[in-house]
Amino acid sequence: MTFDVGQIRKDFPILDRTVRGGRPLVYLDSANTSQKPRQVIDTLTEFYERHNANIHRATHELGEEATEAYEGARLKVARFVGTPDETEVIFTKNVSEAINLVAYSLSNASSPRADSNPLALREGDEIVVTEMEHHSNLVPWQLLCQRTGARLRWFSVTEDGRLDMSGADELINPRTRLVALAHQSNVLGTINPVTEIAERAHAAGALVLVDAAQSVPHGRVDVRALGADFVGFTGHKMCGPTGIGVLWARRELLEQMPPFLGGGEMIESVWMDRTTFAPPPHKFEAGTMPIAQAVGLGAAVDYLTEVGPDAIREHEQELLRKALPALAEIDGLRILGPTTPENRGSAISFEVDGIHPHDLSQVLDDRGVAVRAGHHCAWPLHRKLGVQASTRASFYLYNTPAEVDALVDGIRYAKQFFKV
Amino acid sequence: MQLESMYQEIILDHYRNPHHKGLRDPYDAEVYHVNPTCGDEVTVRVTLKDVGGEQVVEDVSYEGLGCSISQASTSVMSDLVIGQPVAEAMKIGDAFLELMKSKGQAEPDEDLLEDAVAFAGVSKYPARIKCALLGWMAWKDATARALGGQDG
Numbered sequence: 001m002t003f004d005v006g007q008i009r010k011d012f013p014i015l016d017r018t019v020r021g022g023r024p025l026v027y028l029d030s031a032n033t034s035q036k037p038r039q040v041i042d043t044l045t046e047f048y049e050r051h052n053a054n055i056h057r058a059t060h061e062l063g064e065e066a067t068e069a070y071e072g073a074r075l076k077v078a079r080f081v082g083t084p085d086e087t088e089v090i091f092t093k094n095v096s097e098a099i100n101l102v103a104y105s106l107s108n109a110s111s112p113r114a115d116s117n118p119l120a121l122r123e124g125d126e127i128v129v130t131e132m133e134h135h136s137n138l139v140p141w142q143l144l145c146q147r148t149g150a151r152l153r154w155f156s157v158t159e160d161g162r163l164d165m166s167g168a169d170e171l172i173n174p175r176t177r178l179v180a181l182a183h184q185s186n187v188l189g190t191i192n193p194v195t196e197i198a199e200r201a202h203a204a205g206a207l208v209l210v211d212a213a214q215s216v217p218h219g220r221v222d223v224r225a226l227g228a229d230f231v232g233f234t235g236h237k238m239c240g241p242t243g244i245g246v247l248w249a250r251r252e253l254l255e256q257m258p259p260f261l262g263g264g265e266m267i268e269s270v271w272m273d274r275t276t277f278a279p280p281p282h283k284f285e286a287g288t289m290p291i292a293q294a295v296g297l298g299a300a301v302d303y304l305t306e307v308g309p310d311a312i313r314e315h316e317q318e319l320l321r322k323a324l325p326a327l328a329e330i331d332g333l334r335i336l337g338p339t340t341p342e343n344r345g346s347a348i349s350f351e352v353d354g355i356h357p358h359d360l361s362q363v364l365d366d367r368g369v370a371v372r373a374g375h376h377c378a379w380p381l382h383r384k385l386g387v388q389a390s391t392r393a394s395f396y397l398y399n400t401p402a403e404v405d406a407l408v409d410g411i412r413y414a415k416q417f418f419k420v
Numbered sequence: 421m422q423l424e425s426m427y428q429e430i431i432l433d434h435y436r437n438p439h440h441k442g443l444r445d446p447y448d449a450e451v452y453h454v455n456p457t458c459g460d461e462v463t464v465r466v467t468l469k470d471v472g473g474e475q476v477v478e479d480v481s482y483e484g485l486g487c488s489i490s491q492a493s494t495s496v497m498s499d500l501v502i503g504q505p506v507a508e509a510m511k512i513g514d515a516f517l518e519l520m521k522s523k524g525q526a527e528p529d530e531d532l533l534e535d536a537v538a539f540a541g542v543s544k545y546p547a548r549i550k551c552a553l554l555g556w557m558a559w560k561d562a563t564a565r566a567l568g569g570q571d572g
Contacts, residue, residue, distance in 0.1 A: 358548070
């Protein structure tokens with residue numbers, strides 16, 4: 001199918017509404033959360049109206065249908081990210097939980113009572129992150145280091161918003177046990193050389209976790225080709241519901257990893273004093289899961305597959321080719337991160353001299369343009385760049401070149417309004 | 421167009437030319453507060469003086485980084501509380517907090533709140549209320565510390 005943004009917009013009911021007293025909505029906050037197409041909304045409604053039941057344990061027709069829908073969603077997600085083994089796909093509530101699952105499982109493996117698990121971390125081990133991480137791919141590792149005595153180290157970020165690879169040889173060394181990094185920065189848009197870093201990490205005997213929250217929604221991501229051991233992403237940024245995320249991990253790791261949350265459905269057999277666990281993925285899915293949301297994510301994956309991840313990437317690149325120079329032309333505006341579209345996604349953060357991001361976003365909001373202002377959950381990165389906060393416009397498959405104009409006009413108007 | 425209801429001239433004036441800004445010595449207590457959603461920050465110092473058995477706000481000095489609303493509100497706060505007995509200043513602070521919770525519905529007491537009534541429009545925007553309260557909350561905290569944990 002050919003990509004037609006006008007047709008795509010018709011799939012998203014919310015894009016028809018007006019805001020702030022009748023202004024058309026210009027939604028440029030998809031890196032925060034994406035809007036949902038009718039196909040996903042209908043799937044949620046249909047699930048609740050026709051198939052709602054608990055999964056895996058209901059011995060009736062509805063239970064069978066619900067289980068099939070839930071496990072069907074797992075299969076769709078697996079295919080979408082290029083793994084032939086759907087048991088490598090674990091549902092979580094979001095990326096934060098996916099990353100915490102790994103971090104807590106590793107610290108459970110590090111317990112002195114855990115039968116010398118090969119994944120155990122010891123004092124002197126090192127975990128490597130980057131300065132451009134979202135807090136959700138930083139704080140869990142800080143906590144893990146506190147629990148285990150491992151040492152946290154990081155790649156720094158260059159002026160132009162790329163990872164500084166100059167110290168990579170020293171940074172990734174035989175003490176390194178895990179390298180955790182974003183595939184695509186939620187602030188800078190930078191696409192990181194994950195495959196190259198994964199090769200270095202594996203050569204040093206370390207595992208690699210990739211936060212793909214900002215990449216999976218926007219193009220083709222093949223977890224195996226990426227070379228990672230763990231990949232996390234979230235449904236609500238890829239046209240799916242909130243409350244459902246994904247951890248993909250290599251099957252052999254999932255087998256070695258101790259459970260994170262204990263509870264219903266993750267067991268094989270339970271006695272009063274001990275438990276044996278279900279095989280992956282269920283070992284990591286304790287309690288009643290967000291069933292309808294998983295099914296909704298399956299519908300989102302169908303939707304993105306039909307539109308085509310490559311077509312989405314190309315559409316966003318086209319918007320970038322228009323937006324980056326148009327923004328750079330505004331006096332006093334500085335783009336954080338790469339200023340050309342190569343190896344870059346469609347989130348653009350910037351600062352404008354003399355206008356605080358909150359004030360800028362307020363003026364844009366008054367004109368119907370929804371952006372995000374603040375540190376975007378990447379406070380250390382903002383400190384590094386010497387910026388207190390920034391404004392971020394992020395584009396997705398339903399955005400148009402005219403919306404780039406609306407953003408640029410809005411910023412110019414804000415400059416007049418605040419007389420800067 | 422509702423922008424003007426939030427960005428009243430008074431607010432923009434305080435933002436461009438803040439009153440009492442800069443950290444001064446000596447002081448009785450200093451606090452540092454941040455708004456975790458945006459990283460806005462303010463450091464507030466409070467100096468109290470005993471006047472006939474009553475604690476009076478002798479000085480409030482501050483340094484901060486943030487949006488027009490947070491910076492202007494801190495400036496207005498310092499105008500309002502400096503020279504007031506602590507009990508009276510707390511009353512003004514409470515009235516401002518009430519105004520911020522009013523969702524744009526309140527008729528603020530101009531005699532009590534003076535320039536701070538200009539922030540009535542901010543109360544219609546839930547995301548910005550924290551901005552307007554940043555300096556006030558820091559001042560309250562610093563004052564409580566200056567009083568050594570006693571009630572203001």
